[in-house]
Amino acid sequence: MKNVLAGFLAVLLTGTSAIAADLYQAEPAPAYVDAPEVSVTQASGWYLRGDIGYSFNKLRGANYYQGGPGGYLADFETAKIKDSYNIGAGVGYQFNNYFRSDLTFDYMGKADFRGSTRGFCGNGAPCVSTDLAALRAYTLMANAYVDLGTYGRVTPYVGGGVGAAYVKWDKLRNTSCATDGSGYCDETTEHGGSGKWRFAYALMAGASIDVTCNLKADVGYRFRHINKGEMFAYENNGGPGRDKGLYSHEVRLGGRYVFNGCDTAQYMPPADIPLQPAVYK
Incomplete structure (x- = not known):
């Protein structure tokens, strides 16, 4: 009887091991699928x-x-000039998302000049002169900008430029009048104006705003310095004259049209993403 039971248990254990072996399967290697191209x-x-x-x-x-x-x-x-307006145009190249450069030409509209000097009139009385003129400026400048990242539709930037400005002075009209209360005034003298190219530089800061993929609005500030130069010619025992240079603080509004701005320049395929096997509980 013991021998029979022992044989039965041996057969039972052997079958159980076989069933367990049949139930166990090795976990398959994870499958990989290509993620969509970004x-x-x-x-x-x-x-x-x-x-x-x-x-x-x-x-x-x-x-x-x-x-x-x-x-x-x-x-x-005294020597002062009034404020004026600016208009400009240019062509440039965007090298990457952070650096661009352009060549611009600007016209600064008429800025009136008013000055005064002290001396003696033709009758020997002390005099104060009134000097009236005006200037205009044409600026050709090479500029470079660093874009500081894009936040939504807004891209702040800083930049600088270097070039030359053609400053054109109108004729200067000089009238000297006595200060002794006599009412005496010399005849008005006109000095011929001068026009010359001068060194100029600029510093800029502002922000670009994406209106469309091709069109960008630009709101900015520019500081421009123009070197000293000739102002008016000799006439009637006075002159020539020179200005000591000028600078301007400019508030500017503009736009840039980017060719092929809507095109995608390059594609970067992502790494394969493993497909995880389903888990059944």
């Missing part, structure tokens, strides 16, 4: 720009030769 746009390409602005101008002073070219150099007692 496009990454790299901003680059040519663009055209246009700007308008208002310029708060400051003349750094002016001087002239009293007694003609062989006389002594004297400063204007």
